Amino acid sequence: MLLRVENLRASLVGSEKLILKGVNLEMGFGEVHVLMGPNGSGKSTLANVIVGNPKFKVVSGDILFEGESILNAKPHERVAKGIFMTFQSPVEVDGVRLKQLLLTSYRKIHGDDSSFYQLEREMKRLAEELGLRPEFFDRFVNVGFSGGEKKKSEILQASFLKPKLLILDEIDSGLDVDALKLVLKMVNALREQGTSLLIITHYTRILEHLDVNKVHVYLDGKIVASGDKWLAYEVEKSGYALVGER
Amino acid sequence: MGYEKTLKLEHRGMRAMLPEVKRNAGADLDVRDFFPSGNDVLDRWRLRRFREYQSYGFPVWRRVGLTSFEPPRVEGYRGLENIDEEGLALLEELDFEGSDRKFVLMADVFSMAGEYVVVSSPQEKVVVEVDQDVANSLLDLRGGDLTLVRIVRRERFVGNLRVKVREKARFKLVNLHLVGKGGTSIDNVFLDVETGASVEVYDFYSGGRVNVGFLAVRFSGEDATAKVRPYYAVSSGSATDVLYQMRFYGRRNEGTVDSKGVVTGESKVVFRGVLDILPGAKDTVAHQRNHTFLISGSAKAEAIPSLFVGENDVVASHAHSSSPLDETAVFYLMTRGCSETEARELLIKGTFEDLREELRNFELEAVLDHALEGLV
Ligand SMILES: Nc1ncnc2c1ncn2[C@@H]1O[C@H](COP(=O)(O)OP(=O)(O)O)[C@@H](O)[C@H]1O
Ligand SMILES: [Mg+2]
Numbered sequence: 001m002l003l004r005v006e007n008l009r010a011s012l013v014g015s016e017k018l019i020l021k022g023v024n025l026e027m028g029f030g031e032v033h034v035l036m037g038p039n040g041s042g043k044s045t046l047a048n049v050i051v052g053n054p055k056f057k058v059v060s061g062d063i064l065f066e067g068e069s070i071l072n073a074k075p076h077e078r079v080a081k082g083i084f085m086t087f088q089s090p091v092e093v094d095g096v097r098l099k100q101l102l103l104t105s106y107r108k109i110h111g112d113d114s115s116f117y118q119l120e121r122e123m124k125r126l127a128e129e130l131g132l133r134p135e136f137f138d139r140f141v142n143v144g145f146s147g148g149e150k151k152k153s154e155i156l157q158a159s160f161l162k163p164k165l166l167i168l169d170e171i172d173s174g175l176d177v178d179a180l181k182l183v184l185k186m187v188n189a190l191r192e193q194g195t196s197l198l199i200i201t202h203y204t205r206i207l208e209h210l211d212v213n214k215v216h217v218y219l220d221g222k223i224v225a226s227g228d229k230w231l232a233y234e235v236e237k238s239g240y241a242l243v244g245e246r
Numbered sequence: 247m248g249y250e251k252t253l254k255l256e257h258r259g260m261r262a263m264l265p266e267v268k269r270n271a272g273a274d275l276d277v278r279d280f281f282p283s284g285n286d287v288l289d290r291w292r293l294r295r296f297r298e299y300q301s302y303g304f305p306v307w308r309r310v311g312l313t314s315f316e317p318p319r320v321e322g323y324r325g326l327e328n329i330d331e332e333g334l335a336l337l338e339e340l341d342f343e344g345s346d347r348k349f350v351l352m353a354d355v356f357s358m359a360g361e362y363v364v365v366s367s368p369q370e371k372v373v374v375e376v377d378q379d380v381a382n383s384l385l386d387l388r389g390g391d392l393t394l395v396r397i398v399r400r401e402r403f404v405g406n407l408r409v410k411v412r413e414k415a416r417f418k419l420v421n422l423h424l425v426g427k428g429g430t431s432i433d434n435v436f437l438d439v440e441t442g443a444s445v446e447v448y449d450f451y452s453g454g455r456v457n458v459g460f461l462a463v464r465f466s467g468e469d470a471t472a473k474v475r476p477y478y479a480v481s482s483g484s485a486t487d488v489l490y491q492m493r494f495y496g497r498r499n500e501g502t503v504d505s506k507g508v509v510t511g512e513s514k515v516v517f518r519g520v521l522d523i524l525p526g527a528k529d530t531v532a533h534q535r536n537h538t539f540l541i542s543g544s545a546k547a548e549a550i551p552s553l554f555v556g557e558n559d560v561v562a563s564h565a566h567s568s569s570p571l572d573e574t575a576v577f578y579l580m581t582r583g584c585s586e587t588e589a590r591e592l593l594i595k596g597t598f599e600d601l602r603e604e605l606r607n608f609e610l611e612a613v614l615d616h617a618l619e620g621l622v
Binding site for chain 2: 055076078093
């Protein structure tokens, strides 16, 4: 098993109010899972708790990655194990250039084996695929990026770092049709290379471009229904509440 | 002839009262420290200023904890010895108060380094390392495009730099203060900017127990621009007090001060910004911005903005703020593989990235990186 989330309860640090209220989720190697749920139900919180955001505290339950609990691992240790999340709203990091961050990250995760030249070539290739100019790498991370550029930068970083588990938190929100196609092409390429995907989304349009193993419906801090991709279409037709009630 | 005061006390018939600066009657330089320059015209001017110098004690600056000042050892005169009558007239025209008149006068009378230069070359880049404790320079930029990198890497320092940027000339100043740990540095820079000229300044402060900076831009003509970017890295119990002044006389001038810095440990920064738009300075654009990152709980930042607007048709603003490092950015960097310490280091260094980019042109990034070591 790649990822096992066991009865996970979590709240904001300094708050008693649970946001995650007993999440259970299992993902095998190479699988693609889709998580759908209404705004405010706690999807981003789940993603953030999996990557170790210190704003949240785990009250009970566990997260196992490749069979080992990662609850005590810091965010940078989790990414070194192969867990990567693209942010729903990526943060502006003033003064840090994208290229500098990519090189630093890559060496942290994969060591110094690749030459600067190889890494730069790979960056260029990814930028071209996403329709980004090479100067994009010289900009400060997310500073002044358009919504679309932010999402492209996130998927570019994921592709460059090649994680085992990639959590995509609403990567498809705010993207136009053309940009979405480019981004999903890259997601597919990662999947073909063996990356497992946990895709948080509101839209079924992603399913037209991607084979998925499982769809989960997420309501008020937990998974209330799981099934194949037809569950997603049902949600689209009848709404989250009705599907959740079954 | 009067000199340019740091705060003008009269506006629209109102008269402001400033509290008298407390002064200290400790040991001071005297006539035995007055060395002739070999230039009689200059020395007559120096003697006049020496008399004024003797009429004040050293200021007591409580904000930065400077209660007494130990004067430097003077071992001769160097500075403006090649100046002529024309240069002296310019010196008078560029007379100013600075952070305190006493120190401006000290550098005028007792300098041991500096020069008087008239420049008009199409394009020139110069790197100067100031190699004495007291320095005084006068630059007359008659045209063309000059970049001056001035490095003050000393235990103690009192200095003046006056620059006349004449019509349509372009001037860039990269001014680096790298003061020794227990040291005291007091630097006063005065720029007079004529019609159509443009000025760009990178001003960096680090080190010292007391590090005091003053930089003024006087817009005496029209249609000129000045962009000033102050940076400060304040650590190890240092107190840094910087004052940026822009005074607008003519019309359609545009001046911005865009400042940022980092304060760690038990250190303190005082940021003073003075925007002074005189009657008749129509269509002035004047902006001032300052942000301080407070890295420790005991680090302090104080902002003292002054905005005087004596003319209606102007755009002016100032914004001062301070905050700890952005924790969401720290987390973001950690999800990209950085440890918490590395993430903070990246963000702190990032504060100075535009300055580093500028220094890269002179292969001087290492100077900055060295100054930033141990900040985290
Ligand atoms: N940093 C935060 N501060 C306050 N409330 C938060 C914070 N993060 C999440 N929440 C709250 O937790 C709940 C779940 O939010 P979130 O995980 O973002 O939901 P979703 O991603 O499903 O839209 C919401 O009620 C939200 O207001
Ligand atoms: Mg969300």
